[in-house]
Amino acid sequence: MKLTEARQQFISSWGAFGTHWGINRTMAQIHALLLVSPEPMTQDDIMEELNISRGNTNMNIRDLINWGLVERVILPGERKEFFSAEKDIWKVVKLIVKERKKRELDPMLKLLDQLENVEGDKRDKNIKTFIDTVSGIKRLGKQADKTLDVMIKAEENWFVGGLVKLFK
């Protein structure tokens, strides 16, 4: 397979993949493009390569910067801004996990704490099922929360090397 074709495949698949992971298609495609580009790119480079509008490009670059996945690079002697993506995939994964944890898991756990305090007689089947369900989710959620916190601080080795222990 030729590089041009492979790059296109990668970008388009990464885009489709992204949509299943709370990252919109264009954002994921820009990210993919920057991941496989050795040099930083300008907005215009990106617009041209992906055939997307200026506004769209701008907004999605901004989102990528907010997620910490992309950074602005100022090249000496250049008027335009350049952008480049974090290339270390383990760091990328951790940034995504961190961001989604903050946006989704943390608020959910807060809500579950409140819902657990529903009033009523626990011998009522409806109350009991409700509390049991909420508590069960909360228990697992808290565990996931801790595990992810450890992960966010961990080195890649701990993920790749540590798994051996699991098979013992």
Added chain:
Amino acid sequence: MKLTEARQQFISSWGAFGTHWGINRTMAQIHALLLVSPEPMTQDDIMEELNISRGNTNMNIRDLINWGLVERVILPGERKEFFSAEKDIWKVVKLIVKERKKRELDPMLKLLDQLENVEGDKRDKNIKTFIDTVSGIKRLGKQADKTLDVMIKAEENWFVGGLVKLFK
């Protein structure tokens, strides 16, 4: 907080939560409703409680059944079908992981295998960056794949007791 209000909150939040996880709002709401209902429910019960149309209810129940999260229950002497959700949250998590791994991770790894074989001189910066990126993602993806396979077979204890140690 009263049960009725708490149930509504739970259902609506679970629905919003679901949309971030590749599960559509209604599907997640039906799931939430069944999770907090001690008894199996009919389609009509669900339609009424969530104020959704017959077709929508039917399609989403079917999806939930395909994911393995809900099962059809035939009650003796009843003409209608009843539905009930898997209540063990650890099993629920494993079912979701299993399904998403099959739909998303597995195909992505297959694609990366192909893309790694791009032709060209590896001293070309573009080729090198492309291969390095793809290989890096593949490496981590394969690792995640293995870890998730272990998880899918594991008991809840493994997660609660063991996984954290992995990272320490």
Added chain:
DNA sequence: AGTAACTTTCAAAAAGTTTTGAAAATTCGA
């Protein structure tokens, strides 16, 4: 300060996804 290069915003349009509801298909009891 003026101006050209560049970046950001945002209302409207397009695209994508979900929901509806009525019609078709199926099931089951008499």
Added chain:
DNA sequence: TCGAATTTTCAAAACTTTTTGAAAGTTACT
């Protein structure tokens, strides 16, 4: 076998999200 009850399907409508592009805003060079 018939027909009422129930489930399934799917085209069109409603809704949601993303994208566009032109205008407004900013920056930095002369």
